[in-house]
Amino acid sequence: MCGIVGLYLKKKSLHSKLGFYLSGMLDNMSSRGPDSAGFAIYNNKESKKNYKYSLCTNNNTLSNKFEKNVKKYFKDIKIKNISDHTVVLTSASPKKFISYMQKNFNEISLVGYGKSIEIFKQVGNPKEIVKKFKLANFSGSHAIGHTRMATESAITADGSHPYSTGEDECLVHNGSLSNHNNLRRQLIKKGKTFDSLNDTEVAAGYISQKLSENKSMKKTLTECLSNLDGFYTFIAGTNKGFAVLRDEIACKPAVIAENNDYVAVASEFQAMAHLPYVNQSNIYEPKPGVVYTWGK
Amino acid sequence: MGKIEDLDFKKSTLRKINNFLQNINYKNNKRDFNIKNPGGHHALCAGLTENIFVNIKGHVGYYCGGMNQKAHITINGNAGTGLGENMMSGLIHVKGNVSQSAGATGHGGTIVIDGDASSRCGISMKGIDIIVKGSVGHMSGFMAQSGTLLICGDAGEALGDSIYETIIYLAGKPKSLGVDCIEKKMNKRDIKKIEDLLKTGKIKNLKANNFKKFGSQRKLYNFNIDNISNY
8 A cells, every 4th residue: 555645836826835735635645554654845945055954853852952952063053843853954064964963863863854855754644644744834846745554664753755865855655665675785885874674765765876876867767667676656856846657567556637737646536636626637647667757 | 317416525425425326216216316526536336236327527536336237327537446347237438547457357338438548457357348449558458258348549568468258459559469369350240349339439430440359369278388488
């Protein structure tokens, strides 16, 4: 099972409703994945200089201690706390910030970073997760979400999607991979690090690795077809937009609705039934083994 | 024709609507129903057993019209996986596209799809007639046993893989044929059957001679050690 959703807004005037629309999509997909949920929101508005670091603290006393210390260490810093997640906005480079975190707050997990991405994910029913992180209040250009029925690894926050393994990159996955252990070892040799034993994190790492070799998203995902064994529908996000890929056997469902205002992708039509004018959109099933991309 | 009764998801639930349609009281003289705001719900109109007319105004989810007997179901939109699965009789007409495994294991009746059907259309069909005005995806007609699959567009990879006695009529081109599926010679009965199906599907831009016939080579029926790589 598992449910995946993605929404790309073509019009700026709709950006303020991104979170509202996505929360309905995730809510509807709780039937496919009641174990945990997560979402990645892309919003370029805040600053072009600053980075956003999404942290899952899991613990309030820890987040208080973190806030005090991090404010002393980095000068220009803004902190946004939402439930057990913290988003740090700072000009500090990823290298500097990540090494600070590893030295001082190893128990806090960095779930994603970039100039535009914010990631929130946690264990629990998607209906509650959506409320807990106040998803409906978020604005942005595009977003990706996931509801999980756990198969390949434990039901924990770090076993939840989306997985981010590179700046402004993330991946959600419906399906499972069979060659992830081998691929993980190969990627570790190339310098990638992994936080969980999850198969999707390996796919995300694989995609980040290819993108860092200056391959386009289209080429990267096409190479997934020959290097990832298993079954999958992927939605892979970057700060520019997102892409969809289904494996060639295509056991895992997906449906796309596109009109002048937005592109919506989901495991089932139910997830998008609440979107405006969806019934008049061009609705189709992505073809197996074909990469679909949207973005700037 | 009796009065058309509206069943609206804004005022009711899937279970209530299905329960109502599955237990029609003919004494009330109701035969015609509109379903409003279906919202992609799954298993809508599954297990209907009476000769009623249901007009669904929107898109449906998985297994719509599954196990249908006698009912005529029209879907003004797209349908998800397993449309009319194991259908026995009656008619399902989809005005949009359908997802995979349409008409799977269907024993009888007819499915008409105005758009495209994706992979595994008519998988293991057992007597149903499926008319697709668009194209079908890969592995369509896989292990299909009886009935007819008429495709006006093209077919994906491995059309009719391991097919038994279903007959496939294809106007476009197959990307590839599956194991043991071959092109066959048309006869008068085929022409008549295609003409009947074109009439049922209200297809006017094609004629029987636009189609090619595909069926089983019957080489996989009995175990043959030389075919081991094909099993």
